[in-house]
Amino acid sequence: MIKQNQLIFKQFLTDVEEWCLDILTNNQSNLNEHRNSWLQEARGILRRVQNVGQSEYIYETEILDIKKCVEEVADGMRMISVRRVNSGRVPIGQHTLPPLPYPYNALEPYISRDIMELHHLKHHKSYVDGLNKAEMKMLEARETGDYDLIKHWEREAAFHGSGHYLHTMFWDNMSPNGGGQPSGRLLQQIILDFGSYEKFKKHFSEAADKVEGVGWALLVWSPRAQRLEILQTEKQQLFTQWDTIPLLGLDVWEHAYYLQYKNNRKDYIDKWWNLVNWKDVEKRYQEASRLKWKPY
Structure with a gap:
């Protein structure tokens, strides 16, 4: 011992x-x-x-x-x-990799140290670098007037920018002391919009499991509808809904789980609920729900 x-x-x-x-x-x-x-x-x-x-x-x-x-x-x-x-603003091309709010082994046994280290230092870092490069290339296009490659760099900015922003949220969405259920206004909103916490959790898990290929499941606030919604996105930026604010995200790219769970995405999703940092999600909801557009 x-x-x-x-x-x-x-x-x-x-x-x-x-x-x-x-x-x-x-x-x-x-x-x-x-x-x-x-x-x-x-x-x-x-x-x-x-x-x-x-x-x-x-x-x-x-x-x-x-x-x-x-x-x-x-x-x-x-x-x-x-x-x-x-x-203030982040200067063009100067995004940085955020530090994890916990050591790489802190989410074990649900997510291994090897996965967290690779995910953060390699994959997230590549999104930061890709976004910075795309922003600098678009700045160069504006300064030179040469827009021949603008389609490419706009796509790069969409892919890498979405990857950077979603992963930055993803790390804070998890905690070694996570799990359980939300409380307060967020729980009330979930019950109002989904019927119960259990129905919300089932819907979110199924959406994550059925992402085609690689992507994310997202709980978002819709300022126009003034309610919560569950969305999928393929890769990081495709086939999703605009004018919404992500509150909770689950990365179902294979690099997020394959080293530990192989091709059993469903098991990864089930275990991930033990890590959800509801305090962070509640904070994001409180900020986001202040934004309300005229409903249509």
């Missing part, structure tokens, strides 16, 4: 080390006093993790304290992201 715990602790330290390196690597632009402060904290955690990892025996109290420090840094970096959004 002691040996098993030591192996678990060592894996945790490895995951935290990778998380710290990711934070430090992907947050070197747009530095300010607050961001620098949290990056210093991340460097401190990294040094501590590396030192503890060299010990012959790792104490549980040490692990719990490191976990608390990681949560504090994650919360701090998340608040910086919120302030950045509130302070």
Whole structure:
């Protein structure tokens, strides 16, 4: 039992080390006093993790304290992201990969560390890079007046931009402490629009399972209809409904689950409900539902 715990602790330290390196690597632009402060904290955690990892025996109290420090840094970096959004626009071609609000192994056993690491560092990063490139190419077209390739770059912006924005929501839509049911106004709205939470969950799960090829299932707010709706989107931008605001998204591209669930998408969907961060969804709903168009 002691040996098993030591192996678990060592894996945790490895995951935290990778998380710290990711934070430090992907947050070197747009530095300010607050961001620098949290990056210093991340460097401190990294040094501590590396030192503890060299010990012959790792104490549980040490692990719990490191976990608390990681949560504090994650919360701090998340608040910086919120302030950045509130302070103004993202300059053209300067989108950045958001840090995960938890270590890569935090969603186990439902989503493995390997999947999360690959999904975030490779797939999401590629969407950020693709969006930035498309935006710069369209800027170049405006400056030169050469629009010969505008169709291509508009498509690239749609695909990569949708991928970046949906994944940014997706990470926050999940939590190691997720699961259960929503509450308050969101639950009331779900019951009003779908009949019951159980009917909503069944509809959402079936929509996700039956996405043709690769894509997403989405719970959205419709300002025009002034109600919640469940939509599919193929890839990230096709065959869906415009003038809606995503609140909850489930990625059913194979890279989101295949390493762990193989071709059993349904099992992945069923397990994913244990991770849903209803606090985040409720917050998005409260903000989105303020927007109401004239109904038709």
